[in-house]
Each structure stands twice: as C-alpha cells, then as structure tokens.
Amino acid sequence: MEKNIATSIFESLSSGVRLDVFRLLVKKGKDGLVAGEIATALNVPPTNLSFHLKALTQTGLLTVEQEGRFQRYRANLRLMLDLIAYLTEECCAGHPEQCAELREASECCDAVLPALLSTPIKF
C-alpha cells in the first residue's frame, strides 16, 4: 500500500460522521444501505452526508452501486485489512522475542492474521 493511500484512509475515518457511516455499513454487511437510510439512521442532513459519502468512496472504504434512483453503499473490509498489514509491516524488526516484550509493555497481542494477508502482521 502506498503511503498517500493510507493517509487518505485515516483522514476519511478521522471525522465522526464518516466513522459512524463506515461502522454502520460494516454492521450491515453485504446488504449495505442506500444514502437516505444512512441519513435517517445517523440523523445527518443529506447534503452533509453526501459530502462524507463522497470522501469515503474516493478513498475506497465504501463501494457504491446504483439501484434505480437510489445509491447503495457498502463497506470495503478488504481495504481495512490491507491497511492493518501496512501499519504493522516489519513489526519489531522481525524479532518475535521483542514483540513479546513490547506486548507486555503496551499490552500488545499476538497476531493471527498472517495467512489472510499478503503482508504478514506480526505483533
């Protein structure tokens, strides 16, 4: 993952409205929600919501599909996993024993995602 993509994703989620939208769509899974349902659920004016949906879609955190006059949005969980992998690249400089100590110091945990990601995650 490129750095500017990662920062865009973080910036996307640094707004309370956008964080609420993403988490709501994570809960909804493959069904997703249309824009109006999101606006109702979160009590955000449509104009403002549209602004935030655009930001989330541009970073790739959401996908959008037209359904008649509705726009259906869904969360892109794969991108989130890629982001996690990027963040933890070369964790502890490849010394697992250091990871164990760091885990103790910062209450860090063993990683168990490696098989699922192109880049292993090693806490």
Added chain:
Amino acid sequence: MEKNIATSIFESLSSGVRLDVFRLLVKKGKDGLVAGEIATALNVPPTNLSFHLKALTQTGLLTVEQEGRFQRYRANLRLMLDLIAYLTEECCAGHPEQCAELREASECCDAVLPALLSTPIKF
C-alpha cells in the same frame, strides 16, 4: 472504545509525517527511538517533529519516557488492536454467512483475532 478517541487516533495517522513516525516505531519495537533519532531517520525538522510527536502521544499511539536529556518514544500496539476491534464491532450484524458473501464481494478475509481481543473481530 469511545468514538472521539477513535477519531483522534485516525486523525493522528492522517498525516504523512505521523504515519511514518508510527510505522518506524512499530518496526523498532520495544527499543523505540529518541526524538533526535526519529528526526534524523525521517529527515523532519525538530520543531515540526515535536509537534507531531505531541499529537501522537496525546492520542496514546506513542508512549514517551525520559532518559536523561532524551525523550524515548515507543509505539502502543495494543491501542491499535483495540481500534480494529472497535471498527469491526457487530460486523455483518452477527450473521457469519453474510460475512462470507461480503468477503467475496470486497475481497474480505476471515478474522482470526478474536481470542486476543475483548471485542471479537468477525469479518
């Protein structure tokens, strides 16, 4: 995790400098680095780096410890795991079969962190 804490963390990582700092310290593990070493490694002016280190420390992503006249910074990996758990809370409304379909649609992956987190992560 509270929403405003989560947004603060994302905002922390939405800057290229801060993202570089965090990833560098993840690599360094428990040893961490003192401020001057970070400045040298990333080629950031001390004044500017101090600004970003303060932001990262205030959100809890970094810990800081005084060593004589040096300030040693370390990454807090546990907080990152808590954040991931928060993001994926109630994923797919508790219907694993939906998660599977969403995984297919967005190239999402099976989750394997549950035992390590207070809140299960279920993609």
Added chain:
DNA sequence: GTATTATTTCAATGATAGTTGTACTATTGA
C-alpha cells in the same frame, strides 16, 4: 409531459491543521 423523490453539486462561511523560525526549558559535562 409533469410532479415527486433521491441524491449530488456548488458557493460561502467559519473553523482547524501543518509548517517554520525564534525563544525557552532542562539536562549534561567541563
């Protein structure tokens, strides 16, 4: 075609973040 609904685009405003230089504090060593 006309009206209605869903959503977005645009423009204007106020608020907030990033960078830099200068000045300051604190620790070390002579």
Added chain:
DNA sequence: TCAATAGTACAACTATCATTGAAATAATAC
C-alpha cells in the same frame, strides 16, 4: 557556574476541511 545539547512551546502564516442552503441532476410515478 558556564557552555553545549535535546527537545519543546509559542506565534504567524497558509492551506485545507466541515457545514449549510440553494440549485441541479436523475430516476420514477401519475
């Protein structure tokens, strides 16, 4: 005590983001 070093705090400037209302686009229903 005095000088040197590590790092931070502050102020000023620029740039960018969030919010809102009004207008525009696009699809459906009558």
